[in-house]
Amino acid sequence: MNKLVKLFITSISAITLALVSFSSSFAKVEGDYIVLGSAISLTGKYSSNGVHTQNGYNMAVERINKMGGVEVQGKKYKFEIIYYDDESNPKRAAQLAERLIKQDGVHYMLGPYSSGLTKAIAPVTEKYKIPMVEANGASRSLFTKGYKYLFAVLSPANQYLEVAIDLAVEKNGGKGVRIAQAFEQDAFSQDVRLGILDAAKRTGSEIIIDDKLPKELNDMAATLAKVKATKPDVLVVSGHTKGALTAIRQISEMKVDVPMLAMTHCDAAKLSKQHGKKSEYALCASQWHKNLSYKDKFFGGGKKYARDFQKEFGYDPPYQSAESSAALLVFKDAFERANSFDRDAVRDALVDTEMQTFYGNIKFGPGGQNIAKPMILFQVRCKGDDCENRVVAPTKWASDKFYHPIPKWSERS
């Protein structure tokens, strides 16, 4: 027993020493580097979008550093990001945010992927008064909590598919339409749903199917069977990448005929590549498309960004990557205008942000959401076996006309 106790005491004191020495962590600005922190979903159900986000961040960091970095008080600094994997789990994300701030001494945060995780991290950054620029948390409830240190470069989730309902009503001669909808049970998709409910009320449309889909989404046959039976005018599906893939797979398998199919996350799911012609005519909400005419001096325009991204990572950038890159441009701009590393000065500079990036105009509303940029809709169109996303709304950037209604499966080759 005596030996055991001794061993126990020795190991406890060893751990104590190790922890105490580790506690004296490094700070927000280290030498020539401004250290940003981010918890990203590298594993778990959001892993593919997590990687898109990370690639977007990395691409911007590299580009900004290469083009001279950030100038504060006459000195050039470079960006550096500390990443942790939040495993697509809000609990873990909150814990890691705490860790980044308290142990790694991070004073500026970049957002995680998805609304749920942003919801978990925001209370932590708020508590420590850490400015966070996030690019992937669109849920409206994020912007109504009175958070002062949260800034989102993207439009709120409820705006994602409202336009689609408007389009459907327009095609229906201004009369209300019958809507079938299925949404994943998560913060983001449920917010998209709220947007549809609002739009339905506004246009006098009727919701005939309102289904919830489980989080680990890989089957929605039950909903589709109902759609087949009730023949709605519009089918709306939202459930991140998996939702988009599952919907297209099963709609084509079950040969569900519906005049209009509106979704989210088509580009992140690489629908046009993965499902080719089966995904044709799907209407998708997007924060960004490479054909838009916004410009900045770091990435040029959307098309150039897409080319560079393709070269670097080997795939076409989904909007998740573009908005993530934009987050760093916002930070750079804010640091230079604040001309200081004081957190509150940076925060105040962020409030006053008004800029154009390749991704879109950015100006923050009182809740922290971006109010300067509209959502866009694109439609998957195919020429032979080659499918592409074409912007169809808003008209300012539309490269193609919106194709409606979707031909029946029996008429599609």
Add this chain to the structure above:
Amino acid sequence: MNKVKQKDLILYSGLIILGLAAPYLFSAFKVQLTYLCVLIVLAMTWNLQGGEMGYNTFGNILFYGLGMYLTASVQVGMFFPLAEWTESGGEKTFVHTTAQYFQGIGVGLLVSAIIPAIVAGAIGYAILGLRGHYFAICTLGLGIAAGEIAGGIEIIGAGQGFTTPPFPAEIVDTEARGKFFYFLSFALLIGTFIFVKYIYGSRFKLILNAIRDNEDKAEAMGIQTMKYKITGWMCSAFFCGLAGGIMGGLIGYIDSTDVAFDGREMGVFMVLMAILGGKGTLWGPVIGATLFHFFKEGLWTLILGWQYVALGVLIVVIVIYFPEGLMGWLREKYPERFGEVIDEKDRKAQVELK
């Protein structure tokens, strides 16, 4: 005997002092320390079922999640309309005053201890008749079902999740929140430990062991096994609910399947920690949870993206090399330290026979 008691006293008071000093010594690690306390509580309460009673349950996560939702709901519902708080979109902002916050969490924790215990009693009455694998599979379903159901109840936020009340803004000290939750969880840990230790000295534990070793014989000896099984599970649920309540407040955001009824992580971790340390021992779950937490916090960030592979390897290693856990392994190596007397002569005689 007295000497051992004295040693125990030194050990316990040392640990308590360390526990009280920890948030000041390692100020930056308060959240991890809070997690550690909660993990130990979960492992210890799981051990009552899986270790002592031999009923491997994956269902304790149900009580943990229930406690989490209950605490938050009570804390909000006492002062504001719950439905408006959780309404998605949430246009209105409600702010708890300092007094409301603490009153709320106090009452909430009380509820989160009692109701899970009652639920455990009711469910236990229904399913504790199952034995072995059947019971394990049945409880596995409990956590999953609860997650899906909670994800559909609008008043607790459904799929949107539930943002728990933020720590009162009137307390300016940014460290206060961390300290509050740490001491809360530390108090829970001490309470749980005292309770489990008390059980270890009681007839109740022997009955649980009898059920584990041979339930039919135990019944034949006149023990009403069902009654004891249910009571045992209710005790676990009581502490699991409290642990969940504390975690909900600490995390600040409750999601139905990822935070509350998180069977995939917490539900598996509590089993793993108890087995790692050695199930069916008092200190095993404590040591197991501590080691596991250090492993997780220390190594996981070094092997980004591969941590679950590492976890898998760890599970395999534990099962193959330490099937009885670390305590079991130590016990086999140094039986005399555990008060087991070995007759050297007899042992030698047996060796020679071979």
